[in-house]
Amino acid sequence: MTERDRILLSLRPDVYASPAAATTELEAFLHRTLRPVLKLQNETLLALVAADVRKRVPGFDGFAPDDQRERLAETLRRDSRLKRVLLGVVYGALTQGELAFALAHEPEVRRRVVALLAERVTSQTGTVAGAV
Numbered sequence: 001m002t003e004r005d006r007i008l009l010s011l012r013p014d015v016y017a018s019p020a021a022a023t024t025e026l027e028a029f030l031h032r033t034l035r036p037v038l039k040l041q042n043e044t045l046l047a048l049v050a051a052d053v054r055k056r057v058p059g060f061d062g063f064a065p066d067d068q069r070e071r072l073a074e075t076l077r078r079d080s081r082l083k084r085v086l087l088g089v090v091y092g093a094l095t096q097g098e099l100a101f102a103l104a105h106e107p108e109v110r111r112r113v114v115a116l117l118a119e120r121v122t123s124q125t126g127t128v129a130g131a132v
Helices: 003-011 025-040 042-056 065-078 080-091 096-104 106-123 125-131
Strands: none
Touching: 003 096, 025 042, 025 080, 025 096, 025 106, 042 065, 042 080, 042 106, 042 125, 065 080, 065 106, 065 125, 080 106, 096 106, 106 125
């Protein structure tokens, strides 16, 4: 394990996950690695989404909360450039071994990361709207 890997692992918050929740290696990766990385990178991810929304969705802060949530979900579904940036933030916080696993299972890991990102961002719509 490299020094960078040790530092990255030490920065990650603990995220509770039931050991029985992971029935496959991919689900274990989701609970053991992806959820803590997303929690660690939360402020950065929200700031990037807010900056993108500020540029591309005029009047976002004036929308009703439900409309804001829907617009965020739609943006994360359709904006491939934003998805690539957010995936880069997540992948950049992985250790070498975790990155190798993610790349070996790239389509499924990418799908799960995007789903987790969408859930995380839409559940914090007020924070994003406040930053816009």
